[in-house]
Amino acid sequence: MKQRLKLLLFFIIFPLIIFGQAKEVVPPDYIKTIIFTGKTPESQLPIIKLGDRIVLEFDALNGNEDDFYYKIEHYDFDWKPSNLSKAEYMIGFDNNRIRHYENSFNTFQIYSHYNLTIPNERTRGLKKSGNYMVEIFNDYDELVFSRKFMVYEDQATVGVIVRRSRDVKYYDEKHTIDLTIASSSIQFNNPTETVKTIFIQNNNLNTAISNLKPQYTLGNELIYKYTSETSFWAGNEYLNFENKDIRGANVDIEYIDLEDIYNNFLFTDIVRANRPYTFNPDINGNFVITALDTERPWIEADYAWIHFSLLPEENILNKEIYVYGNFNNYELTEANKMHFNDARGVYEAQILLKQGFYSYKYVLLDKNNKLEEGAISGNFHETSNNYKVLVYYRDLGARYDRLIGIGEAESINIAN
Known part of the structure; x- marks a missing residue:
């Protein structure tokens, strides 16, 4: 009876952990300057091609030279845990200590700078595309912070065009994204169910637009030309x-x-x-x-x-x-x-x-x-923004969402 009560309380208290979407954990005050990059260091939303390296850096300002450990988890498009085991998406092992760190030199604020590069001698690579989360733990196996990253296969051509809003009411204040997806290696079966997309403005996942379905199919080309669903507030220059x-x-x-x-x-x-x-x-x-x-x-x-x-x-x-x-x-x-x-x-x-x-x-x-x-x-259509579109595909009977392509455009090249 006591064991059943414990299980019942567990499912009441932690339903979001089990069934909800994974969210990034905000770091404590002593963790600063988290830099998470792929091949292009100026873009701090790590979207890397399968086989490329990824680098996570951060500072610990407590002066203790703490040990930190990392784990890597694979997720579906909607940030729910995928059905893959670690052996299926990882070459080697995680739950390793971050071995590379240096102490600050000649600074008023002392800190230790940590650097995690994947692949490394223990985690030799990732085998599957899709969504991932790297989690950083301390010596007590307490989660300190986590960050999302994405790994893609170059299997689709993703064409992104930025336009002024088609809604006259927001013509001067919003940008609308048109999208075309084509592939010579993948036959899109039932694309309204198997193809998923996420539209990202200025590398900010918090304001991303996701899971829109293609409106038209032309051969094996998928076309998205929404009036308002792919619209972002244009904002202003930072x-x-x-x-x-x-x-x-x-x-x-x-x-x-x-x-x-x-x-x-x-x-x-x-x-x-x-x-x-x-x-x-x-x-x-x-x-x-x-x-x-x-x-x-x-x-x-x-x-x-x-x-x-x-x-x-x-x-x-x-x-x-x-x-x-x-x-x-x-x-x-x-x-x-x-x-x-x-x-x-x-x-x-x-x-x-x-x-x-x-x-x-x-x-x-x-x-x-x-x-x-x-x-x-303010919101001004003249604002120069960066837009990325990620395209996921899960064929009928597949066990995880593949990230098959990425497209990118700048609103400085606005089409109308």
Whole structure:
């Protein structure tokens, strides 16, 4: 009877773990600067070709030289655990210690820099395409954080075209993605059931559009030309700052202060939603670690408190506002939430970041906890965004979703 009660409580408390979609675990405060890249280092959404390497780097700021371990799990298109065993998708073993780490050198903030590269001597490679999650554990087998990545086969041609919205109401504010999928090696059987897609703007999985079905079939070519279903708010160019010279004012830094570590105070930003669009080159939410006069920025770049401030307008007062970008994996947490300073009349946030070049924006949550990316920065069709489309295929009777192709386009080459 007691054993049945324990099982019943387990299924009541943990239904999302067993039956729900896998979600990335946000790292604790002492884990910083998670950089997860594939063959193209400037894109920090790791989508790698089957057989290529993948690199995960991060810093631990507690000064303990902790041991960390990694596990790799395979998932279906909808981020539910796949039916494959580890022996079916992995060559070698996981649950290994991350062996490569270095301590910071000549920095105010001490840290240990960890580097995990796959393939390595123990995990010699991945055999299947699809969705994956790498999980990082500590010595007590406690999950510290996790990150998603994707492995694709080059089995389909994915054509992506960015257009202005077909809905006249949003013609100046949204982008619509047209898609064509073709393959010379795969015969698409029953494509409305076997082919799945995910549309991604600026490497942000949190705002991705997924699982749209092809509208037309022309031979073995699948065509997607939706009016609104593949539309994204166009947003605005990201704001940027650079502090590669941590002792001098660089891009968007107003002044600097030194306490235990450096404090970099950015110029106060304004609400751009009701102002004309202004082109400002950015890196679409990404960041790059760089430091002046260093040969090894991964251990010689220092950390600084970055002080953000935003001059509010009436429509955003008493709202939950966050600083947002790939530097925090587009998460909305207390660490990047802004608070109103009555004395200065501005929203403020301070975030501990490693030296480098960062792009960021301000976003808010409405009273229904719905994300509004453009409420502060605005939405303009002129905005240059990066769009990726991933194509998955599971043939009749297959046991997992293959990622058979990837397409990419920039809205700077907008078609209309």
